[in-house]
Amino acid sequence: MKKEGSLSISKNFKKADSGRNEELIVAAEFIVSDALVAFIFYRSIVPFLIFLPLYLKYRKFRKAAFDEKRKKELSAEFRESILSVSNALNAGYSVENAFIEAYGDMLGMYGEDAVIVKEYRIIAKRLKNNESIELIMSDFASRSGIEDISDFADVFAAAKRSGGDMTKIIKRAASNISDKIDVKREIDTLMSSKKYEQRIMEVVPFAIIGYLGIASPGFLDILYHNVTGIAVMTVCLILYAAGFVLAEKIISIEV
Secondary structure, three states, X not given: OOOHHHOOHHHXXXXXXXXXXXXXXXXXXXXXXXXXXXXXXXXXXXXXHHHHHHHHHHHHHHHHHHHHHHHHHHHHHHHHHHHHHHHHHHOOOOHHHHHHHHHHHHHHHHOOOOHHHHHHHHHHHHHHOOOOHHHHHHHXXXXXXXXXXXXXXXXXXXXXHHOOOXXXXXXXXXXXHHHHHHHHHHHHHHHHHHHHHHHHHHHHHHHHHHHHHHHOOOOOHHHOOOHHHHHHHHHHHHHHHHHHHHHHHHHOOOO
């Protein structure tokens, strides 16, 4: 029989109320984008149908973006949770009871639907079943896929075995995570203008072709419904897609 904490963090994400909305958003984005590409580059429904299988790749790309956003949120929430654990330790609670107290704090801070609250609910339940806190944290770290949580679990387990000062260790871990989050936020701030420029550049080709089609009807007819025109527009589309992928890689910075 599986333990309650055995589900992956990605599955926990899918259980969130926003999961269904995200699926609808991704599907709507792809359909609109596919329709625009088919109309702007080919003026035909055939490419729209041909490109439909690309939805699986687009869905994977967008889900990765949603998951990355949630991981950033979970990392920030985890920082608050271990600060809560530290405060409980200062108040005289044992390590195990400090984590149980932190669950209540996280529930009041983020609400019962937050991922950190669901995880601490699992932690509290397993602690009440007399499971080892080191094992529980290691399990949480492996399911989260977040480096900060994994590092904390490793340090926490080593300190618990050696009898180290848990309050100092937890405070230091919270400080390290805070510093890393602050660096990420500074990078996001610096990159936000570049990301905005990128989004504009992604729309420009569609805007130019659309404008020419409206302002000068018939001017672009030579590019449609003939082999040469289709070949030219296909090359343009490939270059556009390559530029999109390259731009996404450039602005994706890991800290």
